[in-house]
Amino acid sequence: MVKPASQADANSSDQHGTASRNIWILTAAQSLGGANSPIVISLGGLVGQQLSSDPASATLPVSLLNLGLAAGTLPAAAMMRRFGRRSGYLFGALLGVIAGLIATVGIIQSSFVLFCIGTFVAGFYSSYVQSYRFAATDGLTGADRDRAISRVMVGGLIAAVIGPQLVIWTREAFPGHSFAGSFLSQAALAGLAIPILLALRRPTASGATHPTALEARPLWRILSSPRYVLAVATGVVSYGLMTFVMTAAPMAMVGHGHSVDSAALGIQWHVLSMFGPSFFTGRLMARFGKERVAAVGLLLIGVSALIALGGLDIAHFWGSLILLGIGWNFGFIGATAMIADCHTPAERGKAQGLNDFLVFGTVACASFFAGSLLYSSGWGTINRLVLPAVALILVPLVWRAAQLRKAR
Known part of the structure; x- marks a missing residue:
C-alpha cells in the first residue's frame, strides 16, 4: 500500500528532525567525552613518573588507554547492536565516571597499578565516544550523512580546549596529590554527558522500506x-x-x-x-x-x-x-x-x-x-x-x- 504524499513528507520531516537533533546531542557529548583521552595523554606520563619506581614504565598508563580503546571497540559494537546506541553510550559514560574515580583514588593512594587500571578503563569509555561519528549518520544518506560526521567531529575541537583547561584549573585541587583533581574532573565530564545522552533518539532508517x-x-x-x-x-x-x-x-x-x-x-x-x-x-x-x-x-x-x-x-x-x-x-x-x-x-x-x-x-x-x-x-x-x-x-x-x- 502506497502512503499518501503528505504522510510520506511528514515521516521524512520527522526523520530528518530526529537526525538533526541527534547530531547536536552527539556533538555536545563528543565535546565532553572527547576530553577523556587528552587528559590521560597529557598527564599519564607525569603521573606515571610520580607513582612508578621504574622510569621505563612511566608511559604505560597512556599505552593502556590506547589498548583499552582498541580492546573495547568490538564489545561496544556488540552491546549497541543488542541494546541500542543510547543504552550503549550511557553505559560507556558510566565507565568514564568509574575510570576517572579509579585513577583519582590511585593517585591519592600512590598506587601505580590502580592508576593504570583507571586509564585502561578510560580507554573502554573512549571506544564508545569514538563511535559517536557513526551514530550521527543514522537515518541520513548522501551529503547529509557526510556533513553529520564532520559536524560531530567539531566536538573534538571543543574537547581539545576543555581538557587542557581542566588540567590547569584542578591539578592541585587535592593538596599533596598533584593531578588527582584533574582525573576527578575527567569523571565529572563523563557524568555530565549522561543527561545529554539520555536525550538521544533512534531515527527511522532511511532504507527501512x-x-x-x-x-x-x-x-x-x-x-x-x-x-x-x-x-x-x-x-x-x-x-x-x-x-x-x-x-x-x-x-x-x-x-x-x-x-x-x-x-x-x-x-x-x-x-x-x-x-x-x-x-x-x-x-x-x-x-x-x-x-x-x-x-x-x-x-x-x-x-x-x-x-x-x-x-x-x-x-x-x-x-x-x-x-x-x-x-x-x-x-x-x-x-x-x-x-x-x-x-x-x-x-x-x-x-x-x-x-x-x-x-x-x-x-x-x-x-x-x-x-x-x-x-x-x-x-x-x-x-x-x-x-x-x-x-x-x-x-x-x-x-x-x-x-x-x-x-x-
Missing part, C-alpha cells in the same frame, strides 16, 4: 568488498601514522634542544588543526567526493613528513604537526564517510565495530612502537616510514576517486 536494507551479510562477505577494505585501510593509515608521529614528536623536540613548553605548544596546535577543519570538511566531501578529500588528507600527511625531514628547528616541527593534523582530519573523516557507504543499516554494528577495532588496534601498536623506534633509530626514520605507507593507500584511493568521477 527496502527489504535488502534489512539483510545482513556475513562478516567475511563485508570484508571481501574492495570498497570496504579500502575505506578501512584509509582510516588505519590516517590515524595510525598520525599517532605514530604525534607520540614521538614531543620527545624528539625536547631531544633536539627545544623546550618542554615549545613541545607542548606544538602539540596544542596539532590538536587544534586535527579538529578545526571539521567545520568545512563535510562541505568539501559533498562537493568533491569523500575519496578525493581522503586522498588530499593522505597527501598532506606525506608532505608533513617531508617538512619534518627538512630540518630540526621549531618551525619544521610545528609546521609538520599542523599539516599532520589537517591531513588526519581529511583522511579520517573521509574514511569514516566511506565506511558508512559500505554497509546496510542491519550491518552497521559489525562493519563499524570491525573498522574501529582495526583502526584503534593499529593506534595502540603505534603508540607502543613510536617511542622505542625514536630512541633506536631517530626522528628522521620515523618520518621516512610515513612516505611508503601513504603511497600504499594513496594510489588505490586516487584510482577509486577517478573511477567514481567517470561514473558520474
Whole structure:
C-alpha cells in the first residue's frame, strides 16, 4: 500500500528532525567525552613518573588507554547492536565516571597499578565516544550523512580546549596529590554527558522500506568488498601514522634542544588543526567526493613528513604537526564517510565495530612502537616510514576517486 504524499513528507520531516537533533546531542557529548583521552595523554606520563619506581614504565598508563580503546571497540559494537546506541553510550559514560574515580583514588593512594587500571578503563569509555561519528549518520544518506560526521567531529575541537583547561584549573585541587583533581574532573565530564545522552533518539532508517536494507551479510562477505577494505585501510593509515608521529614528536623536540613548553605548544596546535577543519570538511566531501578529500588528507600527511625531514628547528616541527593534523582530519573523516557507504543499516554494528577495532588496534601498536623506534633509530626514520605507507593507500584511493568521477 502506497502512503499518501503528505504522510510520506511528514515521516521524512520527522526523520530528518530526529537526525538533526541527534547530531547536536552527539556533538555536545563528543565535546565532553572527547576530553577523556587528552587528559590521560597529557598527564599519564607525569603521573606515571610520580607513582612508578621504574622510569621505563612511566608511559604505560597512556599505552593502556590506547589498548583499552582498541580492546573495547568490538564489545561496544556488540552491546549497541543488542541494546541500542543510547543504552550503549550511557553505559560507556558510566565507565568514564568509574575510570576517572579509579585513577583519582590511585593517585591519592600512590598506587601505580590502580592508576593504570583507571586509564585502561578510560580507554573502554573512549571506544564508545569514538563511535559517536557513526551514530550521527543514522537515518541520513548522501551529503547529509557526510556533513553529520564532520559536524560531530567539531566536538573534538571543543574537547581539545576543555581538557587542557581542566588540567590547569584542578591539578592541585587535592593538596599533596598533584593531578588527582584533574582525573576527578575527567569523571565529572563523563557524568555530565549522561543527561545529554539520555536525550538521544533512534531515527527511522532511511532504507527501512527496502527489504535488502534489512539483510545482513556475513562478516567475511563485508570484508571481501574492495570498497570496504579500502575505506578501512584509509582510516588505519590516517590515524595510525598520525599517532605514530604525534607520540614521538614531543620527545624528539625536547631531544633536539627545544623546550618542554615549545613541545607542548606544538602539540596544542596539532590538536587544534586535527579538529578545526571539521567545520568545512563535510562541505568539501559533498562537493568533491569523500575519496578525493581522503586522498588530499593522505597527501598532506606525506608532505608533513617531508617538512619534518627538512630540518630540526621549531618551525619544521610545528609546521609538520599542523599539516599532520589537517591531513588526519581529511583522511579520517573521509574514511569514516566511506565506511558508512559500505554497509546496510542491519550491518552497521559489525562493519563499524570491525573498522574501529582495526583502526584503534593499529593506534595502540603505534603508540607502543613510536617511542622505542625514536630512541633506536631517530626522528628522521620515523618520518621516512610515513612516505611508503601513504603511497600504499594513496594510489588505490586516487584510482577509486577517478573511477567514481567517470561514473558520474
